Amino acid sequence: MKPLAHVAFALLLAAVQASLLRWLGGGALPVALLAACLVHQGLHGGNVDGAVASAGIGYVLDLVSGTPKGLMTFLAVAVFLLVRGASVAVDVRGRAAFGLLSGAAALAMAVGALLLVRYTSPAETAPGLRLVPRALLEAVLTGLAAPALAPALRRIDGLFHREEPGLLR
Amino acid sequence: MLALLKRYRELLLVAALLVVPLGVFFAHAKKPTERSGVDRAIVWFLTPVERALGWTVRSSLEGWRGYVALRGSHDRAMEFSRRVNVLTLENQQLLSEREEAARVRRLLAFAETTPERTHVGARVIGVRLGPIGLQLLTLDRGADDGVARMMPVVVADGVVGRVHAVTARTADVLVLTDRNSSIAVRVERTRARANVRGLGKPDAARLDYALRAEDMMEGDRLVTAGTDGVFPRGLPVGKVTKLAPNPHGLFQDALVSPAVDPTRVEEVLVVTRWERTGEVQPAAYVPEAKK
Secondary structure, eight states: OHHHHHHHHHHHHHHHHHHHHHHSGGGTSOOOTHHHHHHHHHHHSOHHHHHHHHHHHHHHHHHHHOOOTTHHHHHHHHHHHHHHHHHHHSOOOHHHHHHHHHHHHHHHHHHHHHHHHHHHSOTTTSOOGGGHHHHHHHHHHHHHHGGGTHHHHHHHHHHTOOOOTTOOO | OHHHHHHTHHHHHHHHHHHHHHHHHHHHSSSOOOOOHHHHHHHHHHHHHHHHHHHHHHHHHHHIIIIITTTTHHHHHHHHHHHHHHHHHHHHHHHHHHHHHHHHHHHHHHHHHOTTSEEEEEEEEEEEOOSSSOOEEEESOOGGGTOOTTOEEEETTEEEEEEEEEOSSOEEEEETTSTTOEEEEEETTTOOEEEEEEOSSTTOEEEEEEETTSOOOTTOEEEEOSOSSSSOTTOEEEEEEEEEOOSSSSEEEEEEEESSOTTSOOEEEEEEEOOOOSOOOOTTOOHHHHO
């Protein structure tokens, strides 16, 4: 159920993001809040739950961003694995680190999507490298906004946390 | 085999989650596919959420703009209203000054066309055009400025009158429509002689001593003849209106519409000196002696 709740939250977040960006600059400011959800899965989710939730979030991203099917799903799972690997190597704590990792995840997804689409598209329709600065801006803004999402993501996790009787805390 | 799958099931699941979407992507990358029923259902779920959020944000912004942001707007409106009043007054002042400048330019141009005359510019500071008494304009120039009795007073449109009384700083002008004013004129078209005498009201005068035999018609322009020793010749006086030929007398009757409306005059020129060329000078009129 937890992965499903995270996917539902991602769906809601995608809608909120689309609505807010319409009012904040009319879309001039790019932001990828769902990258923060992926980072949270990588840091706090289980191997299976996290991967499934990440795939679900990727599916939502595919749906709302209009990319070819499977692209964002693959990238979401890849980002989940990368974050998971990073969390093994580095102890990620605090909001700033969460934001930094979210920004990096957003950048990785944007660059990964750019390269894959560029690889599969005809030359005349392939996205150019001119999109890289925008991807950087998106990463920065995502990194700034992501810490605000951390409490909500932890609360979703809390909904599925089961107290074990007799266990001292 | 089953034990192996069981042992690596997590790894295999993650790998499947990674590889399957990639395969789907490469399968669909070249040819975009339509959204499936599930996709459409999810988007259908998203639409009201986005709409509700948009409505909330829009309502909040409208509420802010319509109520909170209007705080103090009444004071600002009052301030703007006051500023508009001040600016309107300033604008009226500027328009008035512009019109005055235009009038003065016309006077100056008129003065420059007659270099044989010398003028003193003056401003009308008082008006007495009542039906009782003399019809007078008071000027802000007097004897100290070289103004003397009987000097002609003109504007670019024509004759205003003559100086009637002078003090050191002011001068009274008897306008041509006063009953005591009589100006020797000629019909510009035929050079016929006559006199223009005032009727005591600012908008009309009458034509005296216009011989019945003279060729005259309504609309004829009248100019000073220069024979009365007061006005230089050729200054516009008015136009003939309501010509009434008298079948029995020596003269014909006519009304004159003055060239200058004395009620609207604000700046004038007092002609202090001019060259008299062949004009009859009355023996009593010696401006230099008067000064």
